[in-house]
Amino acid sequence: MATQLASNKGDDARILSSAVAKIAEFWGLSNAKLGIVLGLSQATVSRLRSGQTTLDPASKSFEAGQFLLRLFRSLDALLGSDDAASRRWLDVANLDLDARPIDLIDSFKGLLTVCDYVDAHRARV
Numbered sequence: 634m635a636t637q638l639a640s641n642k643g644d645d646a647r648i649l650s651s652a653v654a655k656i657a658e659f660w661g662l663s664n665a666k667l668g669i670v671l672g673l674s675q676a677t678v679s680r681l682r683s684g685q686t687t688l689d690p691a692s693k694s695f696e697a698g699q700f701l702l703r704l705f706r707s708l709d710a711l712l713g714s715d716d717a718a719s720r721r722w723l724d725v726a727n728l729d730l731d732a733r734p735i736d737l738i739d740s741f742k743g744l745l746t747v748c749d750y751v752d753a754h755r756a757r758v
Contacts, residue, residue: 646687646695653698654682656705659716660723669739671697700744707751
């Protein structure tokens with residue numbers, strides 16, 4: 634049973650790490666930017682993107698990765714799977730948030746705020 638749980642955590646880490654790398658690619662996030670969002674060094678992000686390492690399920694970086702995935706999925710649903718529109722939305726100053734969402738996601742609190750904002754708009758649809 635313990636081996637199976639460890640295996641599931643390893644699968645979760647691999648899947649989330651792969652998803653985060655793909656999100657970074659879709660949104661054009663540099664290693665430096667993704668590192669800031671996840672709280673990781675550029676070197677670690679480089680290894681993550683190449684599949685040489687995964688996010689640790691017990692880490693804050695893993696949790697940040699989960700929220701980044703949540704944001705991606707929420708924007709994807711809201712904007713009809715248009716990656717370019719999602720990227721533009723992130724880059725444009727948002728009057729409600731009083732900042733560009735791409736700048737807010739640099740902190741964990743900002744990432745949560747942007748996720749909650751997008752989810753609130755999804756709920757209205």
